[in-house]
Amino acid sequence: MARRNSNGEGTIYRRKDGRYEGAVYLLTTDGTRKRVSKYGATRAEVHAKLTEAKANSQQGIPIKIGALKLSDYLDYWLAEIVKPNRRPATYEQCEAIVRIYLKPSIGSNQITKISVPLVQTYLNQQVVGGRSLATVHAIRKVLSSALTAAQREELVLRNAARLVQLPSYESAEVNPWSFEEAIRLLNAAQSHMWYLAFQILLLYGLRRGEVLGMRWQDIDFENGVIHVRQQLHRVNRELRQDPLKTKASRRDLPMLSWAEYGLRKLREQKIKSGTPEHDLVFTTAVGTPIEPRNFVRAFMLICQQNGLRRIKVHALRHTVATMLKNLGVSPREAQLILGHSNVSVTQQIYQHGDMNTRREALGRVEIALADHSASSKTPQDKSSGELVFAVDGSSSRTFSRQESILRAAISSFQSGATTGTRTQDPFLTMRIQGIRDDRITEVKKVMEVCTRQWIFGVTAVKIAVKIHHF
Numbered sequence: 505m506a507r508r509n510s511n512g513e514g515t516i517y518r519r520k521d522g523r524y525e526g527a528v529y530l531l532t533t534d535g536t537r538k539r540v541s542k543y544g545a546t547r548a549e550v551h552a553k554l555t556e557a558k559a560n561s562q563q564g565i566p567i568k569i570g571a572l573k574l575s576d577y578l579d580y581w582l583a584e585i586v587k588p589n590r591r592p593a594t595y596e597q598c599e600a601i602v603r604i605y606l607k608p609s610i611g612s613n614q615i616t617k618i619s620v621p622l623v624q625t626y627l628n629q630q631v632v633g634g635r636s637l638a639t640v641h642a643i644r645k646v647l648s649s650a651l652t653a654a655q656r657e658e659l660v661l662r663n664a665a666r667l668v669q670l671p672s673y674e675s676a677e678v679n680p681w682s683f684e685e686a687i688r689l690l691n692a693a694q695s696h697m698w699y700l701a702f703q704i705l706l707l708y709g710l711r712r713g714e715v716l717g718m719r720w721q722d723i724d725f726e727n728g729v730i731h732v733r734q735q736l737h738r739v740n741r742e743l744r745q746d747p748l749k750t751k752a753s754r755r756d757l758p759m760l761s762w763a764e765y766g767l768r769k770l771r772e773q774k775i776k777s778g779t780p781e782h783d784l785v786f787t788t789a790v791g792t793p794i795e796p797r798n799f800v801r802a803f804m805l806i807c808q809q810n811g812l813r814r815i816k817v818h819a820l821r822h823t824v825a826t827m828l829k830n831l832g833v834s835p836r837e838a839q840l841i842l843g844h845s846n847v848s849v850t851q852q853i854y855q856h857g858d859m860n861t862r863r864e865a866l867g868r869v870e871i872a873l874a875d876h877s878a879s880s881k882t883p884q885d886k887s888s889g890e891l892v893f894a895v896d897g898s899s900s901r902t903f904s905r906q907e908s909i910l911r912a913a914i915s916s917f918q919s920g921a922t923t924g925t926r927t928q929d930p931f932l933t934m935r936i937q938g939i940r941d942d943r944i945t946e947v948k949k950v951m952e953v954c955t956r957q958w959i960f961g962v963t964a965v966k967i968a969v970k971i972h973h974f
Contacts, residue, residue: 514554516547526550530561572659574618575611578602581650591749592739601646605630615659618651624668637673644670678815680823680856685812692810698794698802700766701786705817708757709824709842712817713737716794717745718785723767728759732843736784736793743793745784752845825854830861 514528526542542553587595610626630640648665655663686706693699701715713735722731732755734747748754800817807814828838839850
């Protein structure tokens with residue numbers, strides 16, 4: 505009696521036409537198991553085909569059943585890959601791009617027919633049709649992510665979206681606030697009910713959702729620590745409190761004196777006023793979570809009413825990152841404070857320079873060159889204390905070393921005047937900009953000498969005039 509095959513082993517038999525056919529149940533692309541047949545001229549050939557097919561199925565590689573459309577796979581990709589593994593906001597963005605752009609246009613094509621010319625033509629039409637480059641790049645990014653998943657599942661041989669070419673796109677340059685503008689915001693928002701939230705934004709550089717999602721249980725008054733653990737945002741028309749997913753964004757920050765004073769005072773006010781208890785630190789007047797868009801509107805209204813340059817709320821993170829850089833904080837510490845996963849994000853995206861910092865840096869180079877030139881002279885040359893600088897690339901002019909330092913100080917002072925940051929004392933400006941104390945002392949001495957010389961000259965002229973009259 506012939507042995508009967510076990511379940512899953514498959515079966516091989518000879519057909520009436522003389523060929524051999526083998527059949528086995530295998531995993532398919534739609535997630536089910538289906539009976540699949542293999543054919544060959546000999547039994548050994550069919551057996552080899554069945555063995556290979558079963559090995560692929562055991563490794564989780566499905567076989568293709570029918571003509572799988574791109575739209576069907578995009579639905580599967582959103583439900584089974586994006587939704588379980590990405591943030592709700594990311595899923596919402598991907599779903600919108602799939603629903604609005606991809607499925608109505610190229611979704612009816614078989615996924616195996618998605619070629620580079622097809623995707624290139626479609627994206628070019630979007631650009632010509634008036635879509636912004638940012639939107640077109642977002643469409644390509646979502647399609648590329650979906651095709652990468654399909655390639656991983658061996659449904660397609662290559663990712664056509666990766667091979668198309670698009671015009672380069674650069675996001676708009678962020679121009680963060682200066683120290684003075686940040687202080688003006690704090691002064692202007694003192695009477696606002698969310699003043700402390702704006703203050704914490706400028707103290708720690710938190711994200712908008714992190715500030716609005718801050719809970720009292722995250723405030724450790726005893727140890728002086730603020731635990732950043734969740735965010736408040738709106739997803740699919742629902743206001744949600746979700747934990748921060750990345751390890752870098754979940755961070756602990758020291759409680760500064762400004763923040764501690766404001767948080768303790770706010771806590772006392774909530775207890776005294778009998779506001780309905782809510783775990784969130786910042787709420788509306790009736791104790792409900794703050795709508796993020798209303799928070800942005802309040803920020804923009806304060807800027808408008810007080811003549812402040814309007815920037816996005818998120819740009820306050822750029823402001824804090826740049827202030828940390830200007831104050832000499834290391835990039836690594838700035839990365840940990842801002843909650844970035846990589847220090848390059850902090851340096852290349854969030855930290856900005858301006859003309860004043862460049863002028864200060866190059867001014868230090870000028871002073872260093874002057875010092876080096878003076879130290880390289882012979883003793884006889886040093887006695888004169890003169891340095892020669894080229895002017896306009898043709899002629900040259902001789903300056904004393906003291907005059908060179910004085911000119912650098914005056915230049916720094918005048919540059920502050922042109923930008924509206926001039927102080928009453930030029931040396932105070934230099935100190936704020938990080939000029940070393942020994943340079944300040946030396947410049948003061950030079951100015952005292954110049955002042956005495958000027959007074960002596962004026963006195964001599966007056967005496968000469970009186971003598972002439974006599």
